Amino acid sequence: MLIDWSQRIIQTKIVYYGPAMSGKTASIRALFHRLNILSRLESIETTSGRTLFFDYGPIELSQGEWIIQIHIWSATGQDYYAETRSTVLAGTDGIVFVADSNPELIRENQRCWEELRGFYGDRLGAQLPVVFALNKRDIWPAISRFDFINSLGLNGSSQIFETVATQGLFTLEILQDILRKILLGSNLAQPKKIGT
Numbered sequence: 001m002l003i004d005w006s007q008r009i010i011q012t013k014i015v016y017y018g019p020a021m022s023g024k025t026a027s028i029r030a031l032f033h034r035l036n037i038l039s040r041l042e043s044i045e046t047t048s049g050r051t052l053f054f055d056y057g058p059i060e061l062s063q064g065e066w067i068i069q070i071h072i073w074s075a076t077g078q079d080y081y082a083e084t085r086s087t088v089l090a091g092t093d094g095i096v097f098v099a100d101s102n103p104e105l106i107r108e109n110q111r112c113w114e115e116l117r118g119f120y121g122d123r124l125g126a127q128l129p130v131v132f133a134l135n136k137r138d139i140w141p142a143i144s145r146f147d148f149i150n151s152l153g154l155n156g157s158s159q160i161f162e163t164v165a166t167q168g169l170f171t172l173e174i175l176q177d178i179l180r181k182i183l184l185g186s187n188l189a190q191p192k193k194i195g196t
């Protein structure tokens with residue numbers, strides 16, 4: 001995170017991460033759609049509409065005298081392009097882990113979570129905030145919240161949103177929550193108190 005005290009600008013980076021086809025791009029598209037800035041979103045895709053490298057878009061919020069510039073990224077979930085994921089993660093301040101609710105894909109969620117743990121170790125969730133989007137809740141059968149928590153070995157304090165990315169369910173709440181965690185963890189106060 002970059003804080004420019006003279007210009008009163010905070011810059012932060014959030015990455016949507018998760019297994020292939022879990023709904024990362026759909027989540028980001030829903031977010032930019034809700035904010036009416038869909039045209040700002042850039043996606044580098046294969047011809048079949050899968051994320052080739054990343055999605056990227058900037059969001060700017062003003063809070064009192066401060067401007068918060070949020071850089072939103074998604075990594076591709078396809079293993080063929082796995083080496084691009086660590087590049088996209090560089091310098092991230094917070095992660096939205098988009099998991100698939102399909103019970104047959106529990107192992108894919110686990111593999112992806114282990115990959116992240118491999119990058120960050122115990123810093124994941126401690127110094128580096130994570131919010132979970134347990135996505136595709138509109139499709140049956142769906143893994144229970146309890147089984148999801150157990151399958152990733154999460155503790156009770158993990159913030160999990162049950163989402164339907166294609167309908168924009170909890171899109172804004174997720175952004176607010178990860179942003180709050182990032183700003184609190186940085187020893188700054190919550191956004192509304194910054195600059196007072």
Ligand SMILES: Nc1nc2c(ncn2[C@@H]2O[C@H](COP(=O)(O)OP(=O)(O)OP(=O)(O)O)[C@@H](O)[C@H]2O)c(=O)[nH]1
Nearest residue numbers: 020021022023024025026050051077136164165166
């Ligand atoms: N029914 C339903 N479909 C969804 C939901 N979220 C995403 N999808 C669909 O699932 C497919 C994959 O979604 P993407 O957002 O492209 O997934 P991704 O995680 O970005 O995939 P990669 O970038 O290839 O790793 C698309 O056809 C989406 O429309 C959801 O909550 N419900």
Ligand SMILES: [Mg+2]
Nearest residue numbers: 024025050051
């Ligand atoms: Mg994608």
